[in-house]
Amino acid sequence: MHDAGASALLEAHVAAKTYLRPDGTATEAVRDLSLRLARGEFVCLLGPSGCGKTTTLRILTGLDRSFAGHISPEPAQLRIGIAFQEPRLLPWRTVEENIRLVLPKAQRGRDLSGLIARFGLEGHAARYPGELSLGLARRVSLARALAVEPDLLVLDEPFVSLDAQAAAELRRYVALAAAQKAMGVLMVTHNLREALELADRLVLLAPRPAHVVEEVRLDMPRAGRTMAWVEAERARLAARFALLRET
Numbered sequence: 398m399h400d401a402g403a404s405a406l407l408e409a410h411v412a413a414k415t416y417l418r419p420d421g422t423a424t425e426a427v428r429d430l431s432l433r434l435a436r437g438e439f440v441c442l443l444g445p446s447g448c449g450k451t452t453t454l455r456i457l458t459g460l461d462r463s464f465a466g467h468i469s470p471e472p473a474q475l476r477i478g479i480a481f482q483e484p485r486l487l488p489w490r491t492v493e494e495n496i497r498l499v500l501p502k503a504q505r506g507r508d509l510s511g512l513i514a515r516f517g518l519e520g521h522a523a524r525y526p527g528e529l530s531l532g533l534a535r536r537v538s539l540a541r542a543l544a545v546e547p548d549l550l551v552l553d554e555p556f557v558s559l560d561a562q563a564a565a566e567l568r569r570y571v572a573l574a575a576a577q578k579a580m581g582v583l584m585v586t587h588n589l590r591e592a593l594e595l596a597d598r599l600v601l602l603a604p605r606p607a608h609v610v611e612e613v614r615l616d617m618p619r620a621g622r623t624m625a626w627v628e629a630e631r632a633r634l635a636a637r638f639a640l641l642r643e644t
């Protein structure tokens with residue numbers, strides 16, 4: 398299990414993030430949210446629909462820079478791999494080419510067979526995204542995020558809209574990816590069971606504007622998280638936190 402005293406990979410305080418629409422109306426998406434992620438740690442951000450989870454991820458990864466607050470180190474100083482909910486693969490490129498394209502130019506010729514095999518993609522490397530199921534496309538997107546050997550892996554709702562079997566399969570691959578000890582993982586989900594299967598720590602967010610209402614450390618090693626353990630933990634947390642009753 399992860400060592401709670403390990404060095405920080407990322408520390409952030411988002412004092413405020415407000416979206417302004419052209420018609421002048423404002424939506425305050427985040428207010429006073431503090432988050433610390435250690436190397437090797439797997440943190441799940443959980444919160445109700447529309448509370449500001451994706452906005453928070455975009456800020457922490459440097460995709461959105463118009464906010465009040467600070468992030469240390471600057472996201473540009475970290476190698477970050479992101480797998481969005483939408484796999485965003487280039488349809489005119491094969492699976493292998495899609496993965497290769499994210500590499501820095503000097504590494505484009507690198508042997509990717511180990512990575513491709515690790516994610517069970519050998520039989521799919523020459524296929525095009527249009528031929529893939531959503532579960533498979535998300536797996537390619539995960540492998541692509543890992544190709545850059547990130548310090549931080551960011552996953553935005555990776556299992557949403559998958560059937561139970563495809564979701565379970567992808568969860569196994571996410572767990573495999575998370576076994577890389579030097580990397581931190583930040584995953585957004587609204588599904589408490591998924592979070593309980595994978596995370597070292599749950600960070601519960603309030604309804605919009607997002608801020609942290611509770612943090613829950615999970616000490617059970619990932620390999621010991623049986624369905625019965627997940628269910629018992631889910632019931633215990635749902636009884637304790639009203640925010641989690643719908644998840």
Ligand SMILES: Nc1ncnc2c1ncn2[C@@H]1O[C@H](COP(=O)(O)OP(=O)(O)OP(=O)(O)O)[C@@H](O)[C@H]1O
Nearest residue numbers: 416417424426445446447448449450451452453605
């Ligand atoms: N580009 C934007 N312009 C205006 N408002 C936005 C924009 N992006 C998000 N919002 C609003 O900010 C709030 C937070 O959105 P965000 O997508 O971060 O929430 P979320 O928790 O990820 O939602 P979900 O659970 O539905 O994925 C919502 O009210 C949303 O409508």
